[in-house]
Amino acid sequence: MLKLNKSVKTIAVLAAASALALTGCGRADTGSSANGSSAAAGFAKDAEIGVALPQKTSENWVLAESLFNNGLKTAGFKGDVQFANGGVSDQQNQISSMVTKGAKVIIVGAIDGAQLGTQLKQAKDAGATIIAYDRLLLNTENVDYYVAYDNYKVGQLQGQALLDGMKAKKPSGPYNIELFAGSPDDANAKVFFDGAMNVLQPKIDDGTLKVVSGQKSFEQAVTQGWKAENAQKRMDTLLAGSYTSAALDGVLSPNDTLARAILTSVKAAGKPLPIVTGQDSEVESVKSIMAGEQYSTINKDTSALVTQAIGMVKDLQAGKTPPTNAEADNGTKKVPTFYLKPVIVTKANAAEAYANDKVLAPLTK
Ligand code: BGC
Numbered sequence: 001m002l003k004l005n006k007s008v009k010t011i012a013v014l015a016a017a018s019a020l021a022l023t024g025c026g027r028a029d030t031g032s033s034a035n036g037s038s039a040a041a042g043f044a045k046d047a048e049i050g051v052a053l054p055q056k057t058s059e060n061w062v063l064a065e066s067l068f069n070n071g072l073k074t075a076g077f078k079g080d081v082q083f084a085n086g087g088v089s090d091q092q093n094q095i096s097s098m099v100t101k102g103a104k105v106i107i108v109g110a111i112d113g114a115q116l117g118t119q120l121k122q123a124k125d126a127g128a129t130i131i132a133y134d135r136l137l138l139n140t141e142n143v144d145y146y147v148a149y150d151n152y153k154v155g156q157l158q159g160q161a162l163l164d165g166m167k168a169k170k171p172s173g174p175y176n177i178e179l180f181a182g183s184p185d186d187a188n189a190k191v192f193f194d195g196a197m198n199v200l201q202p203k204i205d206d207g208t209l210k211v212v213s214g215q216k217s218f219e220q221a222v223t224q225g226w227k228a229e230n231a232q233k234r235m236d237t238l239l240a241g242s243y244t245s246a247a248l249d250g251v252l253s254p255n256d257t258l259a260r261a262i263l264t265s266v267k268a269a270g271k272p273l274p275i276v277t278g279q280d281s282e283v284e285s286v287k288s289i290m291a292g293e294q295y296s297t298i299n300k301d302t303s304a305l306v307t308q309a310i311g312m313v314k315d316l317q318a319g320k321t322p323p324t325n326a327e328a329d330n331g332t333k334k335v336p337t338f339y340l341k342p343v344i345v346t347k348a349n350a351a352e353a354y355a356n357d358k359v360l361a362p363l364t365k
Contacts, residue, residue, distance in 0.1 A: 042319030043104040049313055050098030050106040050128075051081040052091055054135075057183075057226040058257050059282045060302045061109065064133075067306040068107075075310055077317075088115045088185075095119040099126045105313050107131045112185040113330075114138040129316050132335065133309055136187045139331040146328050146337040147309050149300040151188045155195020157344040158252060158277040161296035162196075163203065165275035165346070166250045173208040175249040177274075178238050180231055180262065181221040182254040192254045192279070193218045200252065212242040223254075228261035235265035243271065250275040256285035259294050281345060286354070286363050289347050299343040299353050308338055 051068045053061055065081055072079030080098055084091030088111050098106050099122050106128050110116055113135050120130055120142035130143045137143040166175045177200075182189030203209040204216070215221060215238075223231045231253070239248070248266070251274050253259040259278035266273055278285050279298040288294040312322040327334040345353045354360035 043317055045076050045317060047077055047104040047317065048098075048101050049077045049079055050095070050101070050103035051079060051109075051133075052094050052098065052106065053081065053083050053109045053133075054091070054111040054186075055085050055087075055225075056083060058255055058280050060134075060280050060300065063302040064109070064306055067303055068310070071306055071310045072313070075314055077313065084111055088112050092116060092119050096122060099123045099128060102126075103128055105129045105131060105316055107133045107309055107313075108137060109133045110135050110137055110187070113187040115185075116140070117142070131309060131312055132330075134188070134305065136328050136330050136335065138187055141332055143330060143333075143335050145312055145322060145324065146330075146335045147305065147312060148188075148337070148339060149298075149305065149342045150326075150339040151191040152195040152198075153339075154279060154298050154300070154342045155192040155197075155254075156199050157195075157298060157342060158192070158254070158279065158296070159196035159199030161277050161344055161346065162250050162252050162275060163199065165277075165295040169275065170249065173203075174210050175208065176210050176212045176243075176246050177250045177252065178213060178235075178242075178248065179211060179216060179221045179252045180223060180234070180254060180258055181218050182258075183224055183226045184219075184222045186226065189222065189254065190218055193221065196252055196254075212246050212248075213238050223258055226255065226257065228257050231258040232261040232265045235262045236269070239265065239269045239271065243269075247272070248274045251277070253277050255279040256282040256294070256297055259297075260284060260288065263288070263293055279342075281354070281357075281360060283359065283363070286345075286350065286360050289345070289350060290363060292347065296344055296346045299345050300340070301357070304340055308340060312338070 049072055056062050068081045069079055082094040091111050096119050106123050117140050120140050124142040132143050132146040134148050136146055181193040251262050253262050253276050256278040259276045262276055275295045277296050278294055281297050281299050285294050285297050315322040324336040324338050326337040326339045328337045343353055351364040354364055
């Protein structure tokens with residue numbers, strides 16, 4: 001009788017434990033912060049850390065690869081840094097394989113932040129901590145932290161730069177503009193666009209700005225896959241359709257790769273160059289800014305972002321809760337977030353902005 005009681009009790013305890021594990025609450029965590037995110041109990045100093053990056057659609061991702069490899073190695077971890085050049089299924093497989101290898105933390109720069117639900121659950125069930133890097137992971141409980149430059153702020157800075165640049169060239173409007181957005185599967189693309197429209201929409205409403213093509217929505221402005229050729233083609237079409245007689249004063253471009261594609265299209269059409277915004281401080285765009293072609297970019301130092309992400313891993317290793325300064329709503333939960341501050345760069349402040357950047361500083365002399 002006693003024995004039976006004991007085994008019934010054991011079954012009950014086991015059932016409760018597996019129910020907890022299923023809800024992701026059964027991990028051997030030391031602490032849970034008020035916002036519900038869990039800090040790891042600490043793990044081996046030489047633990048496996050997975051880093052799942054998207055495709056190399058801009059220089060920042062290429063830079064992140066070596067920064068993560070070197071930074072994790074220096075910190076004593078075994079880094080496994082992967083690019084998902086084959087697309088979403090590639091990234092899903094890479095995350096699963098990181099789980100199998102026993103990664104204690106998985107850092108994810110998602111191609112499509114809404115398509116990794118199954119793999120993130122797998123990772124959490126195995127006891128890993130998930131950090132969303134640069135792009136938020138959407139509609140899932142299974143993300144612990146987010147580290148990024150403030151993407152909405154990036155958009156606002158781009159919108160303001162577009163206005164400032166056009167005003168410096170032609171003191172009063174109305175100004176003819178066109179709008180470009182990033183890839184719709186990237187969670188950041190809409191946030192950049194919304195930030196920019198927060199600044200531009202009131203000026204469209206009061207008649208200062210005119211989107212001559214009429215293509216004002218995010219859906220109309222997107223650039224699939226962040227591909228330069230897609231932006232260039234769309235710009236060709238816009239120029240041919242809406243600017244045979246009208247002058248184009250400015251173009252909102254979400255990043256540098258697309259900005260240069262837009263400028264290439266305008267040059268090929270033999271038209272005067274409009275004010276074009278950007279983001280990422282890519283080498284070719286900084287050169288273009290210094291040459292007076294692209295108007296602006298955003299300085300989002302990749303090294304600082306990777307350092308912040310690795311700092312989170314070090315805290316988790318030590319069983320500490322990483323510091324955060326914001327919350328990002330991913331549709332399911334408010335994810336504890338550390339935002340870094342993006343900086344707008346034009347020819348006027350480039351030397352100052354890149355003073356400590358060995359590669360970019362010489363370009364601004
Ligand atoms: C990043 C940008 C980058 C874009 C394309 C975004 O998620 O935040 O910096 O330009 O992806 O790679």
